[in-house]
Amino acid sequence: MALLEIRDLRISFMRRGRPPVRAVDGLDLDVDGGQTVGLVGESGCGKSITSLSVLGLLPKRGVEVSGSIRYDGIELLSLNDDARRSIRGREISMIFQDPMTSLNPVVRIGVQITEPLRRHKGMTKGAAMDAAERLLRRVGIPAPRQRLGEFPHQLSGGMRQRVLIAIALACGPRMLIADEPTTALDVTVQAQILDLLKEQVVESGTALMMITHDMGVVAELCDHVTVMYAGRAVEAGNVRDLFAHPTHRYTAGLLAAMPRLETPRDAPLNPIPGSADQKLPWDDGCAFMPRCAAATAACGRGLPPMQSTGWNAVGGGLDEEHLHRCLNPAPALAKKAMTP
Amino acid sequence: MNLLTVRDLKVHFPIMRGVIRHRQVGTVKAVDGVDLDIRATSTYGLVGESGCGKSTLGRALLRLVEPTSGSVHLDGTDILSLREEPLRRMRSRMQMVFQDPMASLNPRQSVYATLTEPLAAHGITMSAHQRQLHVRELLDSVGLPADAADKYPHEFSGGQRQRIGIARAITLKPDLLIADEPVSALDVSVQAQVINLLEELQEQLQLTFIVIAHDLAVVRHISETVGVMYLGGIVEEGAADDLYVQPMHPYTISLLSAVPIPDPVAADRPERIVLRGDLPSPADPPSGCRFNTRCPFRQETRCGDERPELREVAPDHKVACHYAEAILTGEITPRVESRTTVLTGEGRTSPQ
Numbered sequence: 001m002a003l004l005e006i007r008d009l010r011i012s013f014m015r016r017g018r019p020p021v022r023a024v025d026g027l028d029l030d031v032d033g034g035q036t037v038g039l040v041g042e043s044g045c046g047k048s049i050t051s052l053s054v055l056g057l058l059p060k061r062g063v064e065v066s067g068s069i070r071y072d073g074i075e076l077l078s079l080n081d082d083a084r085r086s087i088r089g090r091e092i093s094m095i096f097q098d099p100m101t102s103l104n105p106v107v108r109i110g111v112q113i114t115e116p117l118r119r120h121k122g123m124t125k126g127a128a129m130d131a132a133e134r135l136l137r138r139v140g141i142p143a144p145r146q147r148l149g150e151f152p153h154q155l156s157g158g159m160r161q162r163v164l165i166a167i168a169l170a171c172g173p174r175m176l177i178a179d180e181p182t183t184a185l186d187v188t189v190q191a192q193i194l195d196l197l198k199e200q201v202v203e204s205g206t207a208l209m210m211i212t213h214d215m216g217v218v219a220e221l222c223d224h225v226t227v228m229y230a231g232r233a234v235e236a237g238n239v240r241d242l243f244a245h246p247t248h249r250y251t252a253g254l255l256a257a258m259p260r261l262e263t264p265r266d267a268p269l270n271p272i273p274g275s276a277d278q279k280l281p282w283d284d285g286c287a288f289m290p291r292c293a294a295a296t297a298a299c300g301r302g303l304p305p306m307q308s309t310g311w312n313a314v315g316g317g318l319d320e321e322h323l324h325r326c327l328n329p330a331p332a333l334a335k336k337a338m339t340p
Numbered sequence: 341m342n343l344l345t346v347r348d349l350k351v352h353f354p355i356m357r358g359v360i361r362h363r364q365v366g367t368v369k370a371v372d373g374v375d376l377d378i379r380a381t382s383t384y385g386l387v388g389e390s391g392c393g394k395s396t397l398g399r400a401l402l403r404l405v406e407p408t409s410g411s412v413h414l415d416g417t418d419i420l421s422l423r424e425e426p427l428r429r430m431r432s433r434m435q436m437v438f439q440d441p442m443a444s445l446n447p448r449q450s451v452y453a454t455l456t457e458p459l460a461a462h463g464i465t466m467s468a469h470q471r472q473l474h475v476r477e478l479l480d481s482v483g484l485p486a487d488a489a490d491k492y493p494h495e496f497s498g499g500q501r502q503r504i505g506i507a508r509a510i511t512l513k514p515d516l517l518i519a520d521e522p523v524s525a526l527d528v529s530v531q532a533q534v535i536n537l538l539e540e541l542q543e544q545l546q547l548t549f550i551v552i553a554h555d556l557a558v559v560r561h562i563s564e565t566v567g568v569m570y571l572g573g574i575v576e577e578g579a580a581d582d583l584y585v586q587p588m589h590p591y592t593i594s595l596l597s598a599v600p601i602p603d604p605v606a607a608d609r610p611e612r613i614v615l616r617g618d619l620p621s622p623a624d625p626p627s628g629c630r631f632n633t634r635c636p637f638r639q640e641t642r643c644g645d646e647r648p649e650l651r652e653v654a655p656d657h658k659v660a661c662h663y664a665e666a667i668l669t670g671e672i673t674p675r676v677e678s679r680t681t682v683l684t685g686e687g688r689t690s691p692q
């Protein structure tokens with residue numbers, strides 16, 4: 001059993017006089033200790049909402065959540081607010097995208113880091129400050145004692161993101177959720193932060209759920225990846241399998257549309273036509289169908305099932321099956337062809 | 341032939357303090373001595389991290405911010421000496437595409453009004469019918485349907501809005517188009533559409549492009565020549581193929597080694613250079629080579645006290661580093677603490 005098990009998660013937002021928006025529509029996801037699982041997709045595909053529902057941070061009104069989120073055997077969705085609060089920050093922590101808006105600008109760094117320590121662990125102020133200093137040193141901030149007395153605006157973007165990671169790590173959580181943690185950062189600083197996260201997973205055995213839109217970050221950091229489109233998982237598998245043989249037309253299209261550093265410079269980009277704005281047509285078949293070049297009439301009838309691709313030759317054993325939700329999967333890439 | 345020639349361009353911003361005695365307490369040297377030679381109908385890519393001055397440089401070329409000193413010549417005309425009215429007329433030949441299409445389009449203006457306003461501003465008279473036709477052609481050339489003309493920006497997706505921004509920029513048939521992060525606000529699947537569109541338009545309209553971006557792969561794809569900026573200066577410039585294959589400046593080397601590669605097999609690179617620390621403040625840049633505080637190749641002599649000139653090290657490949665040749669031949673290697681071995685998790689070991 002995995003540390004975090006999401007089964008058939010459905011999240012809909014109610015709208016007055018109109019049918020609800022199904023932001024997440026039947027998602028299955030497992031994350032285990034020492035493992036990094038990527039959740040990839042474009043803006044609006046439901047990846048951030050999924051992470052908020054794990055933490056219990058979705059608004060109470062107007063949102064319907066069903067399915068199951070089990071953490072260490074406990075069903076999170078049936079817990080009351082107090083019980084969820086005691087898990088949040090202590091067992092599962094979150095690192096948000098924009099370090100400037102997720103730190104309180106008028107509260108000193110030291111107070112913000114010690115808050116979870118004092119709340120969850122009942123530490124005294126002095127002990128918490130000492131712990132905070134160790135945490136800042138751990139995430140690579142020079143002169144940590146002095147930084148504790150400073151305000152967020154006195155730090156650079158990379159430093160602020162390190163502070164956020166320090167806060168997330170404060171209580172020694174067994175699971176971290178990082179929502180686009182490096183999107184607001186420059187590439188050289190991004191490399192530093194990714195190394196830091198990788199270290200945490202490998203050395204402390206933390207489970208990491210990495211939400212990102214950057215396939216480069218996925219390839220660099222994740223062991224397992226789930227690609228989402230319009231609220232549903234469309235492809236999932238070991239990261240090596242998925243990159244070596246993307247089978248869902250959306251994943252394959254995404255990888256073909258990116259300019260890359262390692263391919264010839266004048267290799268043409270093959271964009272996916274249209275945009276993901278019109279969503280929720282999963283009822284009448286595949287939501288990607290309007291943008292898909294390989295769509296057939298069958299794609300428009302009912303929900304395609306999540307099924308094995310038959311391609312997991314590179315990375316995984318039987319427990320890491322490569323799944324996709326596609327009736328007309330992309331053919332094997334010629335250069336990386338292998339036997340199923 | 342060069343369309344745009346820039347010599348020793350500087351943009352300095354004063355730092356003011358005090359309410360009663362308003363006085364200058366420092367200077368941010370956002371752009372500090374940049375030379376550019378941009379060939380007609382070519383694409384020049386400008387990369388660098390946030391705060392390096394690349395956007396300020398782009399704006400200074402159009403005099404959207406006033407340069408402090410230096411010269412900018414567009415097709416022989418000295419842009420910096422133009423007075424208000426001649427400059428305004430000159431602007432029809434140089435246009436800009438901005439990053440955030442939602443913020444750079446007027447939400448209360450229909451697409452038709454957005455696309456015809458430049459005509460009115462530059463005194464180009466057309467009959468109503470001609471204007472209609474012109475707008476339809478523009479929309480067609482950026483791949484939008486004709487009925488888009490009567491809609492408003494909020495009715496479009498991000499990619500479509502960026503197409504409107506591009507259509508507005510080419511309304512007056514400019515020679516030079518400066519695009520500041522044209523695709524960074526867009527989803528990956530849509531980015532490629534806009535990149536392809538820019539390339540098609542360049543071909544059709546014989547445009548000269550300056551593309552400013554932080555995404556190294558995007559810049560490589562679209563540009564013939566690439567300039568890398570660090571703290572207000574260009575540290576390396578060369579043909580895209582050379583520069584990415586054989587980067588010579590320590591900053592470019594580190595920057596390229598930091599880009600995550602979307603291939604898990606290649607991602608298990610044995611070694612990569614991770615820069616320590618952040619960009620120093622441009623208000624108080626380091627003396628000598630500006631990169632010397634973070635440079636993994638820093639030497640005891642020259643780096644700390646002598647600012648390196650941008651010099652031609654190989655044909656069409658300029659580098660601002662005292663030790664470019666020694667780094668290239670491997671005589672100087674990066675310091676050990678800046679080299680990291682990429683940790684691999686379970687199941688991530690190389691198949692070999």
